[in-house]
Amino acid sequence: MRTAYRVESVRAAEAALMAGLPEGTLMRRAAAGLAGACAGLLGRVYGSRVVLLVGSGANGGDALYAGAGLARRGAGVTAVLLGARAHEGGLAALLAAGGRVADDPFAVLARADLVLDGITGIGGRGGLRPEAVPLVRAARGSGAVVVAVDLPSGVDADTGAVDGEAVRADATVTFGAYKPGLLVDPAREYAGAVRLVDIGLADLLPSPPELEALHHADVAGLLPVPAAESDKYRRGVVGVVAGSARYPGAAVLAVAGALRGGAGAVRYVGPAGAAVLARYPETLVHAGPPADAGRVQAWVLGPGLGDTPGADDVLGSDVPVLVDADGLRALDMAAVRARPAPTLLTPHAGEAAALLGTDRADVEARRLEAVRELAARYGATVLLKGSTTLVADPDPGVPVRVNPTGTPWLATAGSGDVLSGLAGSLLATGLAPRDAASAAAYLHGLAARRAAAGAPVAAHDVADALPGAWRDVAA
Incomplete structure (x- = not known):
């Protein structure tokens, strides 16, 4: 499992570690890892041209010490100093190793093979300062590989928000722990490939983290496996209230997903029964209302529902309910909070914006804040779909989960x-x-990803590929 921590947690762990180390040790550890990552990206260090964009804080110090390490290996390293001062020890190390300070920043950027972004890092807020913007644009336009030190400058480490101009890196080398902004859009798109350098913080970071990203082994441990005595009812029955005369396909697709999710049987309730049975004859179909359809262990409510009745029956039930799409329209917050069983809401950004009373752009700009707020307001688990899908528990002390497997082909x-x-x-x-x-x-x-393999897919292709994905995870 990959975990991410807020800046204050990382800073506290760094302070605790530095208290027992000689001064400068932690920065040199980080710089050594950074220099090694840059060497790997360059392929051939000797004779390469490296430019450091150096801010006045510790992030700039990391870049300077890493630049010194590359200079000792034969790279031509030039520092562009932003601000009134630079890290003294780092600058001295760079100059002692044969590096220099740029007279004409744009000239050296135009010839660079690699540019290190050491402008602000995790301490930055609110986008780049105006004086940094033309330099960052020149770095991107040069064709050089752009590497961010700890975090692309100009993005918010804790939220993933990008307010103003920011560095778009090809790669980010982060130290000690992942930060939420490296895993959550829009900032994630600015980070490029992310590499974590271990500097000794692991045992000093708090529990729980801010974010979790599951791996195969984590998901495999969650997936249900039938026992020898299992039958279709013991494995669970899921009820699906979806579809309408106008959108029968939504019912078919929701059932397609339900049939491949481990439950022993699927009950469909609604007006699209004929379409469902034509595609999936194993489905148990009932015209409705949901209260008369038979016992289920969970309900799915909403895809393509339109104005078809049934929402009140489902929300008033005593089993877990997933609410999506049309089921989210005019959702009664008090009714959800009063439910005796758990509720899972699965909005996309537009639906989340409607539930929060804001606009879609605001949700997309601050996805982590939005999913947390929705879960708190409704007392429900929320899966916020999008470029990075997030899952938030109503308990604010439980880490948000970010899904690492998404692909734009799912749009x-x-x-x-x-x-x-x-x-x-x-x-x-x-x-x-x-x-x-x-x-x-x-x-x-x-x-x-399996279904697309680099080409467009339809939703039914995704459903058909689910058994293969399950086998990949469970293997």
Whole structure:
């Protein structure tokens, strides 16, 4: 599992570690790892041209010490100093190793093979200062490899927000721990490939972290496996209230996901029964209302529902309920908070904005804040779909999970319906909402990658690829 920590947690761990080390040791550890990563990106260090964009803080010191290490290996290293002062020890080390300070920053940037962004790092807020912007633009326009030191300058380490201009890195070398902004968009898109350098913080970081990103082994431990005595009812029955005369396909796709989510049976309730049975004859179909359809262990409510009745029956039930799409419209906050069983909401950014009373752009700019706020307001687990899918528990002390398997090919009609059915099925097997949502998002992303293989896919392709994704994880 990959974990990420807020700046204050990382700073506290660094302070505790530095208290027992000679002065400068931690910075030199970080710089050594940074120099090694840069050497790997350059391939051939001797004769290469490296430019350091150096701010006045510790981030600039890291860049200067790393530059000194590259200079000792034969690189031509030039520092561009931003601000009234630079880290004294780092600058002295660079000059002693044969590096120099630029007279004409734009001339050296135009010839650079690699540019190190040491402007602000994790302490920065609110975008780049005006004097840094033309230098950063010149670095990007030079064709050089741009490497961010700890975090791209100009992005928010704790939230992933990008307010103003920021460095777009090809790679980021981060120290001691991942920061939320490296895993959550929009900042994640600015980080490029991320490499973590161990500087000895692991045992000093707090528990729990701010963010978690599951790996195969973590998800494999969550997936239900039938026992010898299992039957279709013991494995769980998921009810799907979805589809309408106008959108029968939403019902078909939600059922497609539900059938591949581990539950023993799927009950469909709604007006699209004929379409569902034509595609999936194993489905148990009922015209409704949901209260008369038979016992289920979880409900999925909303995909393509339109104005079809049934929401009140489902929300008033005593089993977990997943609410998506049309089910989110005019959702009663008090009713959700009063439910005796857990609720899982699965909005995209536009639906989340409507629930929060803001606009879509604000949600997309501050995804981590938005998912936390939604979970707190509704007392529900929230899966916020998008470029980085996030899962938040209503308990603010529980880490948000970020899904690492997504792909832009999932931006296609009906893919969210498949995800809803899949997550609802996992709920019916007995998984807690946070685990069901996290495992579903992970499998859904893997299935899309398998189905796409670099080409467009339709939602039914994603559903068909789910068994293969499950086998990959469980192997």
